Every structure is written in structure tokens, then in C-alpha cells.
Amino acid sequence: MIKDEVAIIGIGLAGQTVTYGFQQRNYFTELINGSAQDNRTLSDAKNVMVLEGYDGLAGDRGLAYEALAKNKYILKKINEIDKKVIMVIASGGGTTGSGSIPYICDIACANPEKIVCAVLLMPREDESIQKRINAYDTAKELMGIPKMGAIIFVDNGTYGEYGDLQRINSTLINMLDAFFIDDSSSSGSNFDDSEKLKMLGDRGAFVIAMRANKNTENTKITSQDMVNSLTAKNIFLPINSDGVVNNIGIINQRNNHIKDSEIVKAVGNPENIFIGNNGSVNIACASGLSFPVEYIANMGKKASEEQKERINKRKGFSILDDLEIEVEKSELTVQKPISKRKRTGLELLRDLD
Ligand SMILES: Nc1nc2c(ncn2[C@@H]2O[C@H](COP(=O)(O)OP(=O)(O)OP(=O)(O)O)[C@@H](O)[C@H]2O)c(=O)[nH]1
Ligand SMILES: [Mg+2]
Incomplete structure (x- = not known):
């Protein structure tokens, strides 16, 4: 069996939750998150590494690079994992997990001895625009890593409108565990x-x-x-x-x-x-x-069309400017453009001792 040669790394709430299931079955596991709130939902979990100073990335995947760069101890730990297979798990729709997973995979792939796999938990069709855009970007980045091994694309829309995430998690864990053992x-x-x-x-x-x-x-x-x-x-x-x-x-x-x-x-x-x-x-x-490119492209296209429509509507968003009423700043800002990954995890690796 290959179980003892496998390390599972979970990032963000979804990644951690699935990885915790493997931890309960005695796999070598590492969990990564900045959000104290997320970590509290898994209060019994061991090996939780905290992205200090990043309490949830609130939709901005671009912050993940900085968060990892300021928490080099996490990268060092990933770099030192002494297992042949490194399987990294995160949701595509969130921020902490989806922003970090490409960098963590880059770092694991830097060692040619390793087999690096990813499990990407993809959002349902009816989840928010931001979640679908994040998932599109994450899938694209993972597919672009030259030495990546298998990628498992999980559909969170599997069990109907509200998705039964626990059931999806346990089905996934049971199947992969059966394969590993x-x-x-x-x-x-x-x-x-x-x-x-x-x-x-x-x-x-x-x-x-x-x-x-x-x-x-x-x-x-x-x-x-x-x-x-x-x-x-x-x-x-x-x-x-x-x-x-x-x-x-x-x-x-x-x-x-x-x-x-x-x-x-x-x-x-x-x-x-x-x-x-x-x-x-x-x-x-x-x-x-072959990668499910068409499915993911359609999802991304639909989300970006909805985004355009939303921004167009917002252009007509007027404020009361004659009276001295403070309008909350966040209400006025238009969604930031989708961040493009210009850096890779290899830059993060450079000054690790
Ligand atoms: N399959 C599965 N998906 C989950 C689970 N928990 C959350 N999700 C999905 O993950 C997405 C939200 O991402 P999270 O993992 O919570 O985000 P995060 O990585 O913690 O990033 P933040 O935005 O910084 O909190 C949504 O699409 C959820 O449907 C889970 O236990 N299993
Ligand atoms: Mg979170």
C-alpha cells in the first residue's frame, strides 16, 4: 500500500476539513490557514500551521503570495516533507486555500523526487461571482504548473442545490483512502x-x-x-x-x-x-x-459576464453629495480586477535555509 508514502496538505477551510478526515485515518497531514474562525471549526485538528497576520483573505487571492512570504516557516515545513506523494487540497472558490495552493504545489514540485497532486473543490454553479472567478483562476494556475501530477476536480454541486459538502468530503476520503490502502x-x-x-x-x-x-x-x-x-x-x-x-x-x-x-x-x-x-x-x-477545460471555461465566462453586468449597473450608483452623509467607502469601490499570477512559489523558496 502507498498510504505511508502520502502526505496530505489542506489549505483554507475546505482543504483543512477534508484533510482532517485523512488525519483521523492516520495519514501524514499538514493544515494551513490564517483564519482563527476557520481553525476553531476544527478544534481537534493537529498540525495546524497558521498564516500569521492573515485572518482570512476576504476574496483577494493576490494576498496569498505575501501571506506565504511572511510565513516562511510554513514553506520550510512543506519543503521538508519526507513523503513521496504530496497531495494538496483546497477549495477553488475561497481565498486562502485557492490563492495558496498553486504556490504550495510549485514548492513541492521543485523537488523532482516528489509526485505532486492536487484536489480542487470547485464551487457550485450558483455560488457567488467571486467564488467562480477564483476557482477559474486557481484551476488555470494549477494546470499551468509544468511538473504537476494528477489533479482531481471535485464538483461541490454534486448533491443538489445546497450541496451536501460533508457527504462529498466523506465520499472523496473513502475513495482515495481505499486507493491508498x-x-x-x-x-x-x-x-x-x-x-x-x-x-x-x-x-x-x-x-x-x-x-x-x-x-x-x-x-x-x-x-x-x-x-x-x-x-x-x-x-x-x-x-x-x-x-x-x-x-x-x-x-x-x-x-x-x-x-x-x-x-x-x-x-x-x-x-x-x-x-x-x-x-x-x-x-x-x-x-x-484531458483537463475539464470546457466546463471550467464556461463557468469562468459566465461569472465574468455577470461581473460586467454588475459593474455596469453600479455605474448608475449615485450618492447623496449635498448633504454631509458619510457613505461607507466599501460601498463605493468597484470590484478589483482579477489578479493574474506573475510570481511562482520558486521565488518564495529562494531564501529558505
Ligand atoms: N467540498 C467541500 N467544499 C467546501 C467545504 N467547506 C467549504 N467548501 C467550499 O469552499 C468554498 C469556500 O472556500 P473556503 O475553503 O471556506 O475558503 P478559504 O480557503 O478558507 O479562504 P477565505 O476566503 O480566506 O476564508 C465554497 O465554494 C464552499 O462551498 C468542505 O468541507 N468541503
Ligand atoms: Mg477561510
Whole structure:
């Protein structure tokens, strides 16, 4: 199993919350946040690193660089993590996590020995303009990191209008944990540790499905069930239908047989197919998928159109200027332009000893 080679880093409230779930299962974890309020919601969590002086970044992702630069001890700690796989988790829609995750990934990627993966928790379609713009920018920045391994795009809109975040978190944690702890072996073939690392190391999107057979023989999970869970009925952003995929991994639960040909038909023809048997559950996963660019581009485009419309409306926003009435300054300021990432985490690394 690769569990002991994995470090999970959670940034911001969402990232921390998911990472805390891994902490409870004895993974090596580090949590990062500036917000005392966020940290209080996870009062039992260990290994919480505080971005001193940054009590929540209130929508401005651009502040993350400065926050990390002023908290070098966090970067040093990330740099010293002695695990092969570094999986960094944050929401795309927030600020602290979404602003910091590209820098933390840059820093982890600076060590060529590491496999760096990201889990990006993407906002629902009906979340605020700022959250969707932040998520677009974060996804773009992560995709732009040359040495990035797998990126998992979680859709927070999965369970309906209000999203059931706890259910999404536990589904995600259960699936990744099953992948990390799988130790099954069989005479015919195994889905071994090096193959799992290969799946995590390859650039592109990653999706996973996990289904357990019921006790009775005739309720076994079928290949079609696995296809549905992998491609449609899941917690991830939809995968593209271009057939681009590097690896497919399958673990058959004891006495079950998922047809790899069915998974290939649904996902695409990969370079590698890794198959294991005698697992405690059925798992199917795919890595090196093309990024969900179209989905994210549409989300960003819609958010920026709404933003334009909002700013246009605000142009007609008039104030009472003859009477001496103080209008709150924040009411008058127009939303700042979207910040572009001009710096990378490598600059932050430069003066670490
Ligand atoms: N999947 C999942 N998403 C969450 C969770 N908590 C919050 N979110 C989502 O995360 C986004 C808000 O980001 P946060 O993680 O709270 O923000 P942050 O990184 O702490 O940054 P600040 O803006 O500085 O507080 C929203 O889109 C929420 O729907 C969680 O436990 N699980
Ligand atoms: Mg927060």
C-alpha cells in the first residue's frame, strides 16, 4: 500500500476539513490557514500551521503570495516533507486555500523526487461571482504548473442545490483512502504500488469510483455500474469525451470481474491498464485525462459576464453629495480586477535555509 508514502496538505477551510478526515485515518497531514474562525471549526485538528497576520483573505487571492512570504516557516515545513506523494487540497472558490495552493504545489514540485497532486473543490454553479472567478483562476494556475501530477476536480454541486459538502468530503476520503490502502494480491495480476504512483504522477485529470458488492452473490457490482460511477454518477467535474487518457486502474473485489474493455469503451484507450484482484471493494480509476477545460471555461465566462453586468449597473450608483452623509467607502469601490499570477512559489523558496 502507498498510504505511508502520502502526505496530505489542506489549505483554507475546505482543504483543512477534508484533510482532517485523512488525519483521523492516520495519514501524514499538514493544515494551513490564517483564519482563527476557520481553525476553531476544527478544534481537534493537529498540525495546524497558521498564516500569521492573515485572518482570512476576504476574496483577494493576490494576498496569498505575501501571506506565504511572511510565513516562511510554513514553506520550510512543506519543503521538508519526507513523503513521496504530496497531495494538496483546497477549495477553488475561497481565498486562502485557492490563492495558496498553486504556490504550495510549485514548492513541492521543485523537488523532482516528489509526485505532486492536487484536489480542487470547485464551487457550485450558483455560488457567488467571486467564488467562480477564483476557482477559474486557481484551476488555470494549477494546470499551468509544468511538473504537476494528477489533479482531481471535485464538483461541490454534486448533491443538489445546497450541496451536501460533508457527504462529498466523506465520499472523496473513502475513495482515495481505499486507493491508498489497497494491498490486494492475486496470482494472475496485481495493481501494485509503482503503478498507483504512476497514476498519481501523470499530468492530467484523475477520477476514481469505488463500489462494494452486497453480500449476496447476485448483487455483484457490474462493469456497467463501475462505468456509471466513473463517468457520470460521481462527485467530479464531468470528464471530456475526447478519449484522452493515460492510465486505467481496476481493482476487482474478491470473486468479481469488472471488464476492462467496458471501462476503455467509456473512457478511452489508455497506454496502461493496471488490474488487481481480491480487493476489499471494487475500484476503477483513470489518470492522465484531458483537463475539464470546457466546463471550467464556461463557468469562468459566465461569472465574468455577470461581473460586467454588475459593474455596469453600479455605474448608475449615485450618492447623496449635498448633504454631509458619510457613505461607507466599501460601498463605493468597484470590484478589483482579477489578479493574474506573475510570481511562482520558486521565488518564495529562494531564501529558505
Ligand atoms: N467540498 C467541500 N467544499 C467546501 C467545504 N467547506 C467549504 N467548501 C467550499 O469552499 C468554498 C469556500 O472556500 P473556503 O475553503 O471556506 O475558503 P478559504 O480557503 O478558507 O479562504 P477565505 O476566503 O480566506 O476564508 C465554497 O465554494 C464552499 O462551498 C468542505 O468541507 N468541503
Ligand atoms: Mg477561510
